[in-house]
Amino acid sequence: MEITVNINGTDHTADVEPRLLLVDHIRTGAGLTGTHIGCDTTSCGVCTVLVDGTPVKSCTMLAVQADGRSVTTVEGLKTADGLHPVQQAFSDEHGLQCGFCTPAMMLVGAALIDENPAPSDDEVRWAISGNLCRCTGYMNIVKAIQSAAAAAASSNGDS
Amino acid sequence: MLPAQFDYVAASSVEEAIAAKAEGGDETRFLAGGQSLLPMMKLRFATPSKLVDINRIAGLDAIEHHNGHLRVGALVRHADIAASDAVSGAVASAAPWISDPLVRNLGTLCGSVAHCDPEGDWNSVLLATGADVIAQGPSGSRSIAIGDFVQDFFTNSLNDDEMVTAVHIPVPSGRSGGSYQKLERKVGDYATVGVAAHLELAADGTISAAGVAMTSVAPINRKATEAEALLVGNAPTAELFAEAGAAAAAAADPRDDVRGSARWKRQVVAAFTGRALAAAAEQAQA
Numbered sequence: 001m002e003i004t005v006n007i008n009g010t011d012h013t014a015d016v017e018p019r020l021l022l023v024d025h026i027r028t029g030a031g032l033t034g035t036h037i038g039c040d041t042t043s044c045g046v047c048t049v050l051v052d053g054t055p056v057k058s059c060t061m062l063a064v065q066a067d068g069r070s071v072t073t074v075e076g077l078k079t080a081d082g083l084h085p086v087q088q089a090f091s092d093e094h095g096l097q098c099g100f101c102t103p104a105m106m107l108v109g110a111a112l113i114d115e116n117p118a119p120s121d122d123e124v125r126w127a128i129s130g131n132l133c134r135c136t137g138y139m140n141i142v143k144a145i146q147s148a149a150a151a152a153a154s155s156n157g158d159s
Numbered sequence: 160m161l162p163a164q165f166d167y168v169a170a171s172s173v174e175e176a177i178a179a180k181a182e183g184g185d186e187t188r189f190l191a192g193g194q195s196l197l198p199m200m201k202l203r204f205a206t207p208s209k210l211v212d213i214n215r216i217a218g219l220d221a222i223e224h225h226n227g228h229l230r231v232g233a234l235v236r237h238a239d240i241a242a243s244d245a246v247s248g249a250v251a252s253a254a255p256w257i258s259d260p261l262v263r264n265l266g267t268l269c270g271s272v273a274h275c276d277p278e279g280d281w282n283s284v285l286l287a288t289g290a291d292v293i294a295q296g297p298s299g300s301r302s303i304a305i306g307d308f309v310q311d312f313f314t315n316s317l318n319d320d321e322m323v324t325a326v327h328i329p330v331p332s333g334r335s336g337g338s339y340q341k342l343e344r345k346v347g348d349y350a351t352v353g354v355a356a357h358l359e360l361a362a363d364g365t366i367s368a369a370g371v372a373m374t375s376v377a378p379i380n381r382k383a384t385e386a387e388a389l390l391v392g393n394a395p396t397a398e399l400f401a402e403a404g405a406a407a408a409a410a411a412d413p414r415d416d417v418r419g420s421a422r423w424k425r426q427v428v429a430a431f432t433g434r435a436l437a438a439a440a441e442q443a444q445a
Contacts, residue, residue, distance in 0.1 A: 001167065017164070018164075018165060018166070018167030018210070019161050019162045019163070019164055020161070021161065024161075040160050040201070041198055041201070041202075042194065042197075042198045043347060045259070045261055048261060054264050055260070055261055055264060056261055056264050056265050057261050057262070057265075060193060060194055060197050060198060060262075060265070061193065061197070062167075062190075062193070062197070064167055064169070064212075065190075065193075065212065067169075108261075126260070127260060129259055129260060129346040129347075130258075130259030130260045130261040130262065130346065130347060131261070
């Protein structure tokens with residue numbers, strides 16, 4: 001079946017089997033390997049992407065369900081001005097160690113900040129509670145997302 | 160993991176979805192949030208020959224008050240319920256505890272209800288509140304009381320050509336309250352034990368109606384009818400709630416498993432029933 005999915009601002013048209021998972025379409029079809037496959041059983045959240053701005057597990061959605069919709073992956077976070085505030089904050093605050101969960105964590109963080117410009121510690125922890133990290137103990141991930149929110153708020157205030 | 164092959168139809172209306180389902184027979188499944196169905200398909204626990212995707216049908220995503228009940232459409236996601244100002248009681252209490260935030264963004268209440276997984280939270284909430292499932296078939300809609308809808312382990316009472324279009328949860332006109340208490344090992348895990356409670360109070364402050372139902376402690380979500388009978392007609396006191404908790408624990412049929420021993424789960428049922436009733440009473444009295 002022919003589908004067109006807008007991934008990070010570019011339309012990708014492909015003929016796919018209905019059983020193809022969105023994560024495989026992104027990684028193999030579009031060649032964007034920043035979206036990872038972890039548990040493949042809807043448990044770990046590392047395959048998180050934004051579909052029309054909402055974080056979902058791309059291992060638990062069919063590619064055909066994304067037909068005509070917009071998908072943002074970690075590769076789409078970067079702006080013309082450089083790194084997204086969340087990316088910069090993960091670097092500054094050491095919000096990663098092995099990096100496997102990081103694309104998903106950053107996308108969930110970016111979606112949270114879009115909705116809630118100044119999330120509390122609890123609100124960040126609640127938002128990332130569907131995403132597992134086995135390295136950091138989450139402390140610096142929470143810090144990074146809050147620091148990104150503060151940076152985004154101050155740059156919005158400047159403009 | 161890819162699911163086994165299947166045919167796929169994206170329906171644009173309920174009528175079209177029902178016709179596609181009827182044409183495909185009992186090996187055809189509706190796809191809403193897919194957060195239970197797709198994992199089961201990947202593991203080959205489910206191998207439908209055809210999926211009818213209902214996600215593109217307009218008008219199924221509303222949460223609205225209508226004729227004394229809350230109507231939750233087939234495409235209302237768990238996250239929509241958690242964020243809604245229209246919900247209260249046990250429904251509002253349960254929504255943030257369904258799976259994890261990512262699953263809540265796609266999974267639907269109606270899909271979970273139709274799935275009839277005894278470890279699913281919503282059917283306990285619906286049993287406690289006395290909800291109805293609205294099923295549409297080729298010749299029209301019918302309303303099925305949740306107690307008749309949930310038949311068995313992963314089995315509902317829908318006909319092959321019927322689709323759940325909404326759930327109707329009664330909204331009492333008088334004083335009422337509700338709560339869902341869930342013990343889970345971690346976010347996203349199934350309930351080790353879940354208890355939904357719903358209370359309505361008469362003008363004199365005594366309990367005029369009560370609903371208690373349990374998750375993960377029986378082969379299906381189970382109503383604690385003995386506990387409910389103990390509550391009605393009495394004043395809401397801690398002693399009464401403890402008695403109801405003991406009755407609910409006696410009605411539970413938990414198993415020893417990786418989440419804990421049956422004996423311990425019964426104790427949790429007793430404690431959580433008491434807590435859920437106390438929270439419900441506090442709301443109703445506020």
